[in-house]
Amino acid sequence: MEKMKHVAVRAAALVVILCLGLLSWVGPSPASAQTKKMRVGMVYDVGGRGDLSFNDMAYAGLSKAQKDFAGKVEVKDLEPTAGGENREELLRLLAGEKYELIFGIGFLFTDSITRVAKAFRGVKFGIVDGFIDKEPNVASLLFNEHEGSFLVGAAAALKSKTGKVGFVGGMKIPLIEKFEAGYIAGAKYVRPSIEVFSDYAGTTGEAFRDPVKGKELATAQYDRGADIIYHASGGTGIGVFEAAVAKKKWAIGVDADQSLTAKPDQRAQILTSMTKRVDVAV
DSSP: OHHHHHHHHHHHHHHHHHHHHHHHHHOSOHHHHHHOOEEEEEEOOTTOTTSSSHHHHHHHHHHHHHHHTTTTEEEEEEOOOTTOTTHHHHHHHHHHTTOSEEEEESGGGHHHHHHHHHHOTTSEEEEESOOOOSOTTEEEEOOOHHHHHHHHHHHHHHHOSSSEEEEEEEEOSHHHHHHHHHHHHHHHHHOTTOEEEEEEEESSGGGGSOHHHHHHHHHHHHHTTOSEEEEEOGGGHHHHHHHHHHHTOEEEEEESOHHHHSOHHHHTTEEEEEEOOHHHHO
């Protein structure tokens, strides 16, 4: 009987030890766990917020996450210099400040994120419109821009009274050429005889933040007979809308529903928009 008591005492002691060990393994109490917030950082593309398009959609996604996970997420967003020369510096700044998830908005971040991701393996990165497949801590967020562009191309061709429509792109790169190709294909699918004018604002990142150039290109296309112009040019597209108002012609927005985000006097000239849900991806 005495031996059985010793066994029972030892068994009870073992259970207590195991329970204490399990509690320490599980981690902090719910109260302390609730105080820890996930830190999310974002660096915008050239032009930053206020483009009524690409960057503003990214900001909308970040804001929604902050609202949906109130008290659980801490966010910080940064804008690069006009030419974007300090992209990598800003990414390293956020990583050094212990942000756990960092987004680079735009394909121009490809090289910078690749280098910073190698230096900060414990940090997760997301790049919008860029493709990085060799770094395990990077997610590439890509879209089928040509598909939506096909649809607005078809809409433009069906709406056009002159049989001439236009396209204004930002930086002449394969990504923006996808928008152009889809637009032309859609227009010619429903109206093979349609004439499509195409122009680009430039060959550097500045081409996405030059509304003066956008207005110049759009005005020239309207003067050639185009009665609808689709833009894929970020902030440069604001100039396209200004030209549409001046010429009393149609324009087609991009990324966001720009009939809601453009200036009040421009909204009536926006036929439709090819929405690219960067906000959802973020």
